[in-house]
Amino acid sequence: MKLPNWSTKTASIILLALFLATACETATPSPTSVSTVASSSTAIATPPSSNTPVSQETGALPAATRAQPTSTSVPASTTAPTAAPTATAQATATPAPARFSGTEALKQVQALAGRIGSRPSGSPAAASAAAYIRDQFAAMGYDARLEPYKATSFVERSSKLVLTKPQQIELTAAALVNSGAGSVSGQVAYSGLGRPADFPAGGLQGKVALVDRGGGLTFQAKMENAVAGGASAVIIANDRQGELRGSLPRAATVPVVSVLQVDGQRLQEFIRQGPTAVTITVDATLTAREGANVVATAGSAPNRKMVIIGAHYDSVAAGPGANDNASGVASVLQLAAATRGRTYPFDLVFVAFGDEEVGLVGSKQYVSAMSSQQRSQLVAMLNFDMVGVGDAMQFGGEQLLAGQARQIARDLGYKTEEMSARDGRSSDHASFVDAGLPAVFIYRSDDPNYHTALDTPDRIVPANLEAAGTIALRVLDTLARRN
Ligand code: BES
Numbered sequence: 001m002k003l004p005n006w007s008t009k010t011a012s013i014i015l016l017a018l019f020l021a022t023a024c025e026t027a028t029p030s031p032t033s034v035s036t037v038a039s040s041s042t043a044i045a046t047p048p049s050s051n052t053p054v055s056q057e058t059g060a061l062p063a064a065t066r067a068q069p070t071s072t073s074v075p076a077s078t079t080a081p082t083a084a085p086t087a088t089a090q091a092t093a094t095p096a097p098a099r100f101s102g103t104e105a106l107k108q109v110q111a112l113a114g115r116i117g118s119r120p121s122g123s124p125a126a127a128s129a130a131a132y133i134r135d136q137f138a139a140m141g142y143d144a145r146l147e148p149y150k151a152t153s154f155v156e157r158s159s160k161l162v163l164t165k166p167q168q169i170e171l172t173a174a175a176l177v178n179s180g181a182g183s184v185s186g187q188v189a190y191s192g193l194g195r196p197a198d199f200p201a202g203g204l205q206g207k208v209a210l211v212d213r214g215g216g217l218t219f220q221a222k223m224e225n226a227v228a229g230g231a232s233a234v235i236i237a238n239d240r241q242g243e244l245r246g247s248l249p250r251a252a253t254v255p256v257v258s259v260l261q262v263d264g265q266r267l268q269e270f271i272r273q274g275p276t277a278v279t280i281t282v283d284a285t286l287t288a289r290e291g292a293n294v295v296a297t298a299g300s301a302p303n304r305k306m307v308i309i310g311a312h313y314d315s316v317a318a319g320p321g322a323n324d325n326a327s328g329v330a331s332v333l334q335l336a337a338a339t340r341g342r343t344y345p346f347d348l349v350f351v352a353f354g355d356e357e358v359g360l361v362g363s364k365q366y367v368s369a370m371s372s373q374q375r376s377q378l379v380a381m382l383n384f385d386m387v388g389v390g391d392a393m394q395f396g397g398e399q400l401l402a403g404q405a406r407q408i409a410r411d412l413g414y415k416t417e418e419m420s421a422r423d424g425r426s427s428d429h430a431s432f433v434d435a436g437l438p439a440v441f442i443y444r445s446d447d448p449n450y451h452t453a454l455d456t457p458d459r460i461v462p463a464n465l466e467a468a469g470t471i472a473l474r475v476l477d478t479l480a481r482r483n
């Protein structure tokens with residue numbers, strides 16, 4: 001701006017007035033227009049899959065869906081940052097603090113979980129959600145795109161386990177995700193924990209292996225050892241109460257089913273008494289499909305450090321996934337709105353991950369496609385998952401980052417809780433941590449409606465969304481001072 005020949009004092013007053021006007025505009029991030037759901041079909045529409053949360057055991061990288069790192073995805077380094085502060089703000093050198101609006105974020109929860117609804121992996125609704133999120137970023141002026149990747153859907157229609165000898169009894173059984181399909185009959189051999197030494201030297205010769213969960217072996221390892229030992233099917237008995245919902249990272253060639261701990265013990269008892277036989281029938285299909293992450297940047301430059309702000313947009317099939325995880329995506333969108341036009345000593349990369357609920361597939365795909373240069377440039381990844389319901393904030397992931405975030409939360413007066421062990425590996429930050437990258441998990445854990453039809457937008461507390469966003473903005477400021 002060219003100033004007339006006024007006194008510097010007058011000029012300063014004018015600049016201050018201009019700055020205040022600008023500050024008032026930026027203090028309340030322009031409301032993101034919550035438009036109607038994009039119905040344009042995107043690449044990822046395929047038949048719905050079964051989407052129960054699954055356990056892979058022993059830290060084995062889950063993947064109901066095998067993400068093939070095919071896309072050249074990931075933060076493209078193209079243009080220089082477009083998000084420069086206004087001349088007026090620069091003149092006074094103190095831009096207004098970025099502000100996060102919980103009520104604006106709630107509108108995004110309503111759009112995703114209310115209007116689009118349940119967004120299970122591979123469903124048309126998940127594709128609509130991805131397109132909607134991309135359009136929201138684009139409307140804020142970001143360079144936003146879908147980054148597709150190859151995935152698979154395992155659809156289990158029915159699984160059956162019938163004891164045929166010494167008596168006829170039907171047991172409750174569930175196929176592990178990526179189990180082989182078909183019907184197999186044979187004598188059952190108890191094979192302990194399923195270690196190589198647990199199988200007889202001469203092989204099982206087509207028998208069905210009964211193995212127990214646990215012992216530090218993944219389901220995948222137990223299955224592979226059993227197949228190498230000649231098994232024609234595998235039964236994995238739970239080692240604790242409740243159902244075992246397991247998943248195999250790589251597809252099996254034989255049926256692999258789980259049974260309750262009590263049924264495993266019953267089978268063992270029959271085997272001790274004499275020949276015991278079963279028929280296992282798994283009716284399931286594994287189909288190839290596309291998934292996609294949504295990535296938005298304000299333009300990034302090569303050699304710049306970066307901070308990734310992410311959340312998964314898929315839900316389980318059981319419900320609309322308002323807290324899990326429209327709340328996280330809403331936080332990411334609102335952070336994009338709040339930081340638009342601000343500069344940091346790093347690029348901000350906003351990512352909505354696909355297929356989290358079937359094994360962190362989108363985030364694993366994203367990490368596997370990062371170049372070593374991009375990895376070295378990553379200052380932090382902030383993962384938001386279930387931030388809308390519950391009494392206290394929790395922080396997981398990399399200890400140093402989690403500790404910093406927790407301290408910031410406390411300093412801001414928010415109630416915090418130590419991370420529960422269960423949640424440490426259960427979301428997309430784990431894909432980064434596993435690759436040795438710094439990631440923090442920002443969440444609340446006591447949601448009574450987790451993975452149910454009652455995970456609805458009306459239960460989301462806007463103040464909770466605001467807490468997550470406000471803490472994130474402070475984390476960014478802290479990272480900015482240190483980088
Ligand atoms: N949002 C959950 C994880 C979670 C649960 C966070 C409770 C905070 C509190 C996530 O979407 C999920 O369900 N994860 C699965 C594991 C995943 C690898 C399939 C889980 O925890 O069972």
Ligand code: ZN
Pocket residue numbers: 312324325356385386427
């Ligand atoms: Zn989640």
